[in-house]
Amino acid sequence: MIYPREVKICEVVGRDGFQNEKGFIRTEDKIRIIDSLSETGVWKIEVTSFVSPKAVPQLRDAEEVMAALKRKDGVVYTCLVPNVKGAERALGCSVDELNVVISASGTHNLKNVGMQVEKSLENLKEIVSLSLQERVPVNGSVGTAFGCPFEGVVPRDRTLEMVERYLDMGVGSITLADTTGMANPVQVYGLLTEFKSRWPRVPVALHFHNTRGMGLANVLAGLQAGVDAYDSSLGGLGGCPFAPGATGNICTEDLVNMLHDMGVKTGVDLDMLIGVSLDLENIIGRTLPGQVIKAGKVTCLHRA
Amino acid sequence: MIYPREVKICEVVGRDGFQNEKGFIRTEDKIRIIDSLSETGVWKIEVTSFVSPKAVPQLRDAEEVMAALKRKDGVVYTCLVPNVKGAERALGCSVDELNVVISASGTHNLKNVGMQVEKSLENLKEIVSLSLQERVPVNGSVGTAFGCPFEGVVPRDRTLEMVERYLDMGVGSITLADTTGMANPVQVYGLLTEFKSRWPRVPVALHFHNTRGMGLANVLAGLQAGVDAYDSSLGGLGGCPFAPGATGNICTEDLVNMLHDMGVKTGVDLDMLIGVSLDLENIIGRTLPGQVIKAGKVTCLHRA
Numbered sequence A, B: 001m002i003y004p005r006e007v008k009i010c011e012v013v014g015r016d017g018f019q020n021e022k023g024f025i026r027t028e029d030k031i032r033i034i035d036s037l038s039e040t041g042v043w044k045i046e047v048t049s050f051v052s053p054k055a056v057p058q059l060r061d062a063e064e065v066m067a068a069l070k071r072k073d074g075v076v077y078t079c080l081v082p083n084v085k086g087a088e089r090a091l092g093c094s095v096d097e098l099n100v101v102i103s104a105s106g107t108h109n110l111k112n113v114g115m116q117v118e119k120s121l122e123n124l125k126e127i128v129s130l131s132l133q134e135r136v137p138v139n140g141s142v143g144t145a146f147g148c149p150f151e152g153v154v155p156r157d158r159t160l161e162m163v164e165r166y167l168d169m170g171v172g173s174i175t176l177a178d179t180t181g182m183a184n185p186v187q188v189y190g191l192l193t194e195f196k197s198r199w200p201r202v203p204v205a206l207h208f209h210n211t212r213g214m215g216l217a218n219v220l221a222g223l224q225a226g227v228d229a230y231d232s233s234l235g236g237l238g239g240c241p242f243a244p245g246a247t248g249n250i251c252t253e254d255l256v257n258m259l260h261d262m263g264v265k266t267g268v269d270l271d272m273l274i275g276v277s278l279d280l281e282n283i284i285g286r287t288l289p290g291q292v293i294k295a296g297k298v299t300c301l302h303r304a
Helices: A013-020 A029-040 A061-069 A084-092 A106-113 A117-133 A156-169 A186-196 A215-224 A252-261 A270-284 B014-018 B026-038 B062-066 B084-092 B106-113 B119-131 B155-168 B185-198 B216-223 B252-261 B270-284
Strands: A010-012 A044-049 A077-080 A097-103 A138-143 A172-178 A204-207 A229-233 B008-012 B044-049 B076-080 B097-103 B138-143 B173-179 B204-207 B229-232
Touching: A010 A084, A010 A252, A010 B008, A013 A029, A013 A044, A013 A097, A029 A044, A029 A061, A029 A097, A044 A172, A061 A077, A061 A084, A077 A156, A084 A097, A084 B008, A084 B076, A097 A106, A106 A117, A106 B185, A117 A138, A117 A156, A138 A156, A138 A204, A156 A172, A172 A186, A172 A270, A172 B216, A186 A215, A186 B044, A186 B252, A204 A215, A215 A252, A215 B216, A252 B155, A252 B185, B008 B062, B008 B252, B014 B044, B026 B044, B026 B062, B026 B270, B044 B062, B062 B076, B062 B084, B084 B119, B097 B106, B106 B119, B106 B138, B138 B155, B155 B173, B155 B185, B173 B185, B185 B216, B204 B216, B216 B252, B229 B252, B252 B270
Parallel strands: A010 A044, A010 A229, A044 A077, A077 A097, A097 A138, A138 A172, A172 A204, A204 A229, B008 B044, B008 B229, B044 B076, B076 B097, B097 B138, B138 B173, B173 B204, B204 B229
Antiparallel strands: none
């Protein structure tokens, strides 16, 4: 079994987690969670999204959070931007990276941002040029890269075409997102093997949801295709509008725990991470989907 | 990525699921669930355990369930037996197979059945000889085959030694059980590759728990080692006494769904299986850990 011995963790609870909550998480709680995460050793933190406060009131405090967080050397602070206005706001907050997302599925993109994929790509050109002028790199995320809840399985070539368009525009790194948890390990291995063979030098991350329970199996397949960067959300916070009651993003502690058990280094202090997740559970006020916060690490033995 | 194209599912909700419930599941409900499962296309059903009614009152109706269920041609009805008395009771019910379990970890075996592993192996000889006299095959399960909540990681050689002892005694097939959800994919792949190389013709099944969220990742590793039989529990019913709040066995619908998405045949009608799981959820009266009962299959598309 061949796989990378070091893996980078991109923590997305600030965006994918908080935006899926019905209620508004207090700004000071968001900041405390982000600051605590900065100390755990994660590679990158997606702090928030510079989206319209009307569209996503949960993240209306994007500027405040970005301004107040304590930046830790070596941690990349990235933010999602849906349009040029969002990019301007994010660049005004000195983010380390802009993250953009367009769905590979036309129907999903239309439902998600109200425009055709081509129009989204057009807008993206302006964002990228604005960002690169300011020497801020852009990460291009392909949404519904494996499957779409309206269209079904997304053909491999469609996703790879989106990657090509991104790279042509000057996007520096790619994330393939299984937005609604439809990927399976064979598909992941196939697509990422192809990606790695076409663009061996382009940094690529995988963003999985655990909607159908196979999030970590998909990570295992990604690892075997050579992918060494993964998005995940603290405690597994998040959800899926198409699957009420199902889990959302894969859980960071569960991911880190699996990697460590496999002998893969992440640079993350898992005990500290579990502590932050328990803090988050208190803030949220309900049990989170993460398993390791309940079961503990394998090395936490019981008395006979 | 190399893996078997056909996989056999052994459904263990009747034993591992029902015995972990605090309350007693009504006998008629148990029978209805088992009978419904018989129609779904699963390979084997672990119906119950012939354990002392004092030790496990949840399964005090073992004889009644075995007597009342409608046997479906081609389905193997197996039962767990902890001792000679249990074996006699099970054989009296014309089971198709006896399943025995001894923990690879001495401490766990002592806590679980109150005796040393050697003593358990001694007792097993009598069970096997009794069973083979009646032409009923015995499946030997190795409990805590990967890790023990008291002793930690179980060395590979210890588990393989248990297998050797079982085979010497006339046990016809083996199940390696990750009793408290401590296995990781690298360990699974390593142990099962070794198993397959030492005993290429011995049927082996894997029994995973999702205690730390990596149950299906472990299945993926088992598949890649060539293992084509897996235990799982309807709805993910079950639990772990060492991890309150954590999930227990991997969920049958989630397992079958992953396999089908990967193009692996199981012979199981997933829609029918989901129906049985929803029935079980009604019986149990709380939300089960399974994800596919919430999210649906990937092919269940939404209207745009």
